[in-house]
Amino acid sequence: MDYQEMEKKYLDLAGQVVEKAAKRGALAEAYITAGEELSIEVRDQQVEVLTTARDQGLGLRVICDHRVGFAFTTDFSPAALDACIEQALANARQATADEHNCLPARYPGYPSLDLWDPEITATPLEKKIELAKEIERQARAYDPRVKITESCSYNDSRYLVALANSRGITAAYHAANCGASTFVVAVENGESQTGFGLAYGLKFKNIDPARVGREGASKAVRMLGAKRVNTQRAAVVFDPYVATNFLGVIAPALTADAVQKGKSLFRGRVGQQVAAPVINLIDDGRRPDGIASSPFDGEGVPTGHTVLIEKGVLQCFLHNTYTAARDGVSSTGNGARGSFKTTPEVGTTNFYIEAGSRSPEEIIKEIPRGLYVTEVMGMHTANPISGDFSVGATGIWIEKGELTTPVRGVAIAGNIIGLLEAIDAVANDLTFFGAIGAPTIRIASMTISG
């Protein structure tokens, strides 16, 4: 696909739909995405599944008398688009009027970001297949006990976004991203343990199959022989992956939407200490090589760099156009869309805890007794409103500052706020897993149930 050419075509189409809806007396916004995807799954050095795809969709938001209506379609025929307009207008009549419902006006410009790595498109399929196979070879070569490949894959996507609204915004961009991941199983004495490795980003050259493969293998092998420990309180260290799992639970509470609806733990706490002084928490919609980077958000507002927590003190919340109007502030460029099928809600972009200065080894060395957590299970059961969590955990026991034996089948529980306050060290190994990033973090004391 020629994405420059397609951008023009779809911007025209978005403009036409907006114009038609506006003629009916509505404020209107059309959001189009279109793209291609490739996914390669390898097992035992054979291509098990190869998927290629093309898709497109249009989401239409209208506001009539301060009421929002929404409809979407993947069918771009004139009849389907007309039906979509009628549906959106009819839906608006059913919604409750809210004076803060509005669309953003035209912006003077958008940041120029490097989101298109031509190498992703130019690299031939055979080379991408070879990359996936190399991950598996590296995992197997790492240790003879790595015997089963659960999955080993490469994937990339190329897409464009075109957005037009009746207040003058017409904007488009195209982007590409790629990634690789593997889940492997190490087997010994009838026991099986899994480990994963992954890498995602905007640059093909940054996907290192050797690193991904060896990471998966080492994570699987080190869990062999895992045992339970007794129930106790002890220091706990989260590796970057586990830390990002917890960040995912905090994210909704930092949206103005949750605050305005009384569903945020952080409500009324701007300017207060909500986390340990070692914590700086940031949302950056323009981060270089950030998988969630874009020049504008799902409403056409320029993305930003927002410091949410600085030295443990809550600074502000994330906003889209609606929540900003309601609070009398400006949108932070966090009008997020899951896809063309949803209205823009408030959501994070590239969301991360800033790196500290010491290495993970140094912050582990100071622990007399504790658990280095490498995986949590059931994180989606944590309650983002109350902040209560209780998750299954696996990891490695720490004794006198050293990682010793693997541990599984234990649970850790607490409240997110208490956890944030109890963090007493942040390491320098900031790592992103998709759009969420964190370094290794240490919590002084937590209950470990075994």
Added chain:
Amino acid sequence: MLLPEADLKAVLQAALQQGGDFAEIFLERRRTTSISCEENKIERVTSGLDQGAGIRVIAGESTAYGYSNDLSRESLIETAILVGKAVQSQPGPREINFTRPRSRVEFTIKKRPDRVPVEEKVELVRRVNDAARAVDRRITQVSVGYGDIIQEVTIANSDGILVDDERVRCRLVVNAVATDGKHIQTGYESAGGHQGWELFENVNPEEMARLAARRAVMMLEARPAPAGKMPVVMAGEAGGTMIHEACGHGLEADLVQKQLSVYAGKKGQKVAADIVTVIDDATIPGKYGSYSFDDEGTPGQKTVLIENGVLKEYMYDYLTARKEGRRSTGNGRRESYQDRPIPRMTNTYIAPGKDDAAAILRDTKYGLLVKRMGGGQVNTTNGDFVFDVAEGYLIQDGQIGPAVRGATLTGNGPEVLRIIDRVAGDLGFGLGICGKDGQGVPVGDAQPTIRIPELVVGGILDEGAKE
């Protein structure tokens, strides 16, 4: 029918001309309505049309898959050629004669949701919102979500299967938030089924709202859950998350064949206590995981997975069945035309036993009573699972004691199945969206009241306590 028979044949032949020994096309048109209410406002009313086709070609152990939104004959043939080329094998069969398999069940939808005016749906959502808010002054927020789906599919493959099917589902969820100035707690209820608007004759939406709100308020007063090993009684009304996680996933044939399940190679062996029988059944009328045909055109069926403790059967789709030279169990499902089918559960449950629920509780001196389960997760490779307790109580001297919050239960699937020592007769169903390989599908799950003599409860130790 989403494409004429002659065109379906042409697409399949175009794919096989390039290579492969099996070709399949899955066409889908999905129309959805959703309504959300929060802060006493109808915030969003959304309708959507999502249509597309997925084409799959298999050659030996390799699969190629492609999808597109363009349902024109020319575009489908173009995709078919691309997909056929991708498997890199010899051209396959040319001759295709379609036959239409018969479903084992006829589901009747009494009142299709697209015949219900949107005003009536909005009115239902408002009523539910009002009912939840009326429960207690400490209810500070209520969100209500309604959704319906009409999914038309046409499935055709080079073995000659041709199926047209329509799946209709409605769902209602209510989430209540209670605040007392110090704590925030939530309560959640949901109802859904392979049903039309008649769903709301079978469940009382206002009563659901009140249940959710009462749970949120009660959790304000609940104490933190205890930590450590203890007996756990799971009420029949608790839902079936435990059996779904502890056992169901490990019996999906893809995981078994890849040696990623603790149940691999155990067919015919004793894997659970004598009193445990586990069933997966797509044919129960109206349940959330029910269907006439799976997403490969195989009729849905009832499969006994574990009978009196003995492992009888795994859940198969076309590809995993073909690898073993056997028939699919009708468990080949996909989220949409964008996904290739994989073995999935439908409605999975522990069959009712002969015990009495009240007696089980009475005979348990100390432990945790789970009255409602939340979500869960399993590591199928080693069988470890967790699930969340949405409503739980301490058991003291065979009586229901104080409510506890924030508990998660951690255990090992095979271990738990072996030690279950009581099974009552009071089967109750839960529902949810089950995620696997990035695909979400609607499922039902259930169990009667059961007792597990020992599970790890992940709670909180008192600050002062050590070891």
